[in-house]
Amino acid sequence: MLEETLVLFRNIRNPNYDKSLKGYLASGGHKALKQALGMKPDEIVQVVKDSGLRGRGGAGFPTGMKWSFMAKGTGKPSYLVCNADESEPGTCKDRELMLKDPQQFLEGMMIGCFAIGCNHGYIYVRGEYWPSIKSLNAAIDELYEAGILGDNVYGSGFKLDLTVHTGAGAYICGEESALLDSLEGKRGHPRVKPPFPAVSGFNGCPTTVNNVETLACLPYILTEGPEAFKAHGPENNAGTHLVSLSGHVNRPGVYEISMHASIREIIYDLGGGIRGGKALKGVIPGGSSSPVIRADEIDVNYSFDGLSKIGSMMGSSAMMVFDEDTDVVQLLHRITRFYNHESCGQCTPCREGTHWARQILRDFLSGNGSDRKLKRLHRVGQNMSGTTVCALGDAAAFPIMSFVSKFPEEFKNYFESTSPIAA
Amino acid sequence: MFSPDIQKQIDHVLSRYPIRRNALLPILHLAQKDNEGYLTQEVINEVAALCEVTPTHVEGVITFYTMFKLKKPGKYHVQVCTCVPCCLVGGTELLEHTEERLGIHAGYTTDDGVFSIEEMECIGACSYAPAVIVNEDYHEQVTPEKMDQLIEQLRTQA
Numbered sequence: 001m002l003e004e005t006l007v008l009f010r011n012i013r014n015p016n017y018d019k020s021l022k023g024y025l026a027s028g029g030h031k032a033l034k035q036a037l038g039m040k041p042d043e044i045v046q047v048v049k050d051s052g053l054r055g056r057g058g059a060g061f062p063t064g065m066k067w068s069f070m071a072k073g074t075g076k077p078s079y080l081v082c083n084a085d086e087s088e089p090g091t092c093k094d095r096e097l098m099l100k101d102p103q104q105f106l107e108g109m110m111i112g113c114f115a116i117g118c119n120h121g122y123i124y125v126r127g128e129y130w131p132s133i134k135s136l137n138a139a140i141d142e143l144y145e146a147g148i149l150g151d152n153v154y155g156s157g158f159k160l161d162l163t164v165h166t167g168a169g170a171y172i173c174g175e176e177s178a179l180l181d182s183l184e185g186k187r188g189h190p191r192v193k194p195p196f197p198a199v200s201g202f203n204g205c206p207t208t209v210n211n212v213e214t215l216a217c218l219p220y221i222l223t224e225g226p227e228a229f230k231a232h233g234p235e236n237n238a239g240t241h242l243v244s245l246s247g248h249v250n251r252p253g254v255y256e257i258s259m260h261a262s263i264r265e266i267i268y269d270l271g272g273g274i275r276g277g278k279a280l281k282g283v284i285p286g287g288s289s290s291p292v293i294r295a296d297e298i299d300v301n302y303s304f305d306g307l308s309k310i311g312s313m314m315g316s317s318a319m320m321v322f323d324e325d326t327d328v329v330q331l332l333h334r335i336t337r338f339y340n341h342e343s344c345g346q347c348t349p350c351r352e353g354t355h356w357a358r359q360i361l362r363d364f365l366s367g368n369g370s371d372r373k374l375k376r377l378h379r380v381g382q383n384m385s386g387t388t389v390c391a392l393g394d395a396a397a398f399p400i401m402s403f404v405s406k407f408p409e410e411f412k413n414y415f416e417s418t419s420p421i422a423a
Numbered sequence: 424m425f426s427p428d429i430q431k432q433i434d435h436v437l438s439r440y441p442i443r444r445n446a447l448l449p450i451l452h453l454a455q456k457d458n459e460g461y462l463t464q465e466v467i468n469e470v471a472a473l474c475e476v477t478p479t480h481v482e483g484v485i486t487f488y489t490m491f492k493l494k495k496p497g498k499y500h501v502q503v504c505t506c507v508p509c510c511l512v513g514g515t516e517l518l519e520h521t522e523e524r525l526g527i528h529a530g531y532t533t534d535d536g537v538f539s540i541e542e543m544e545c546i547g548a549c550s551y552a553p554a555v556i557v558n559e560d561y562h563e564q565v566t567p568e569k570m571d572q573l574i575e576q577l578r579t580q581a
């Protein structure tokens with residue numbers, strides 16, 4: 001029976017936990033921060049490299065390595081910007097950390113700022129997350145009142161300010177370069193890379209963008225050591241991670257698991273199985289952009305490598321489960337509608353492709369599907385892959401290609417001659 | 424002219440960024456809050472001056488982000504999520520129920536100005552679906568019955 005592995009949630013799962021600064025300090029908080037302030041920034045970067053921590057925002061990029069790309073000696077300030085835009089459909093893990101244990105995340109943020117030499121860190125929170133914004137602002141106020149944030153963090157001479165920035169409703173602002181444009185006070189359009197943010201980011205200064213959960217791992221890594229963190233997962237998949245479980249399970253929720261766990265265990269042990277005792281049809285394993293998998297593919301590790309082995313990806317660890325009664329053509333139509341709505345419109349394959357795909361799927365749903373249209377749908381998906389400024393083009397294409405290849409019979413049900421409406 | 428409390432918050436926000444333009448999104452949120460939930464040309468001009476950008480720049484920004492409104496919303500802006508996880512567990516039906524109940528489609532405001540409805544893409548509460556936001560508050564695992572109760576409660580407060 002799979003159980004949670006509590007690292008990031010160790011306070012959150014304690015019913016008596018007091019999330020104020022006082023409560024956090026009483027739980028052992030700021031031990032890691034004080035330790036970090038006594039180290040050289042490069043030493044911290046090395047510890048994070050040794051821990052094998054990979055970004056939890058979607059791409060799984062090694063965090064320590066990302067930090068080491070920061071341009072040095074430019075004469076410009078360096079920035080750490082936290083990505084709390086959390087808008088990949090299915091994902092609701094960062095908000096748990098911001099709402100229920102904001103000080104732990106902020107300690108991670110402060111450690112990250114010190115490691116990359118940032119004196120003013122920004123937390124970009126999606127605009128709809130008012131409760132998280134209030135929670136973070138209250139926690140930051142406490143840190144200023146206690147004299148921890150400001151000109152001299154714990155007497156180390158390190159100056160640090162933190163500011164919560166509110167987004168305003170645009171999925172694309174989760175993409176890091178669009179996020180930086182948005183933070184600068186512009187429309188959130190992804191930038192052509194290179195230059196990467198580590199060279200030219202916020203206001204043209206060297207910048208690292210990290211996800212909330214990524215930064216929240218830092219206190220544990222520092223106090224318990226890189227080996228302890230690594231032990232929570234197979235080789236190259238270090239640490240626990242937060243899975244946002246949703247859809248047709250009995251117990252949806254956000255769970256913290258080691259990367260040794262399998263998809264089956266997550267659905268049946270933690271999620272309590274499928275609602276109404278129904279059979280599982282499929283799983284979208286890592287946010288709506290990850291390729292869908294069928295019910296017979298769930299005996300793999302829910303880890304970066306486990307999922308890539310079966311042609312999918314862990315993305316933002318958002319697992320959406322659907323049962324035997326689900327109409328997958330409708331489901332794909334809904335996903336495609338999302339990407340069509342959120343395309344920023346800069347690139348033709350993404351702007352037009354998401355529109356065409358949505359149109360074709362609507363044809364299917366109104367009983368006008370055909371083999372020719374199915375092939376066209378596949379081709380539209382292909383044309384979006386790898387041809388765009390940012391990865392939203394791919395994110396829209398993955399579901400299209402994978403749904404068509406994993407559930408071909410369901411699309412055939414919507415072919416003209418056999419469709420329920422035409423009949 | 425902003426109300427004194429909002430002006431104070433705007434000044435604070437401006438002090439947190441290296442360039443005034445950087446504060447545009449947070450200031451637009453405050454300005455909108457100060458003006459019954461929407462932005463007029465007058466407010467846009469004022470924010471543009473504050474952030475040292477052109478009004479056209481501000482308009483471009485406003486139209487890019489869904490949370491900035493050019494039309495006055497209801498006193499209670501009911502935002503129903505119908506994105507993938509919510510849709511799997513009844514989000515679409517919940518939206519239809521809400522529309523029927525209030526007698527308006529998503530995108531509209533009731534004649535008395537009390538309610539408006541908006542259909543939302545994922546609002547980040549997927550494990551607690553179907554999810555709804557009213558103004559700044561989240562409501563989770565909302566059934567049609569819960570929605571009815573909520574509407575009644577808000578109506579009596581209005």
Ligand SMILES: Cc1cc2nc3c(=O)[nH]c(=O)nc-3n(C[C@H](O)[C@H](O)[C@H](O)COP(=O)(O)O)c2cc1C
Pocket residue numbers: 054055056057058059060061063066083084085086087088171172173174175176177209210211212214215390391392395
């Ligand atoms: C279309 C798109 C949307 C994204 N949305 C998010 C998001 O909501 N939150 C997030 O942390 N990362 C998101 N990312 C990934 C970021 O670009 C970036 O890789 C990440 O924030 C880096 O943090 P990490 O290294 O800690 O994972 C998105 C990427 C793309 C292409």
Ligand code: SF4
Pocket residue numbers: 172189190342343344345346347348350351388389390391392393
């Ligand atoms: S891929 Fe889509 S979202 Fe990304 S930059 Fe191009 S048009 Fe914009």
Ligand code: FES
Pocket residue numbers: 089090091504505506507508509510544545546547548549552553554
């Ligand atoms: S899909 Fe509705 S909150 Fe995520």
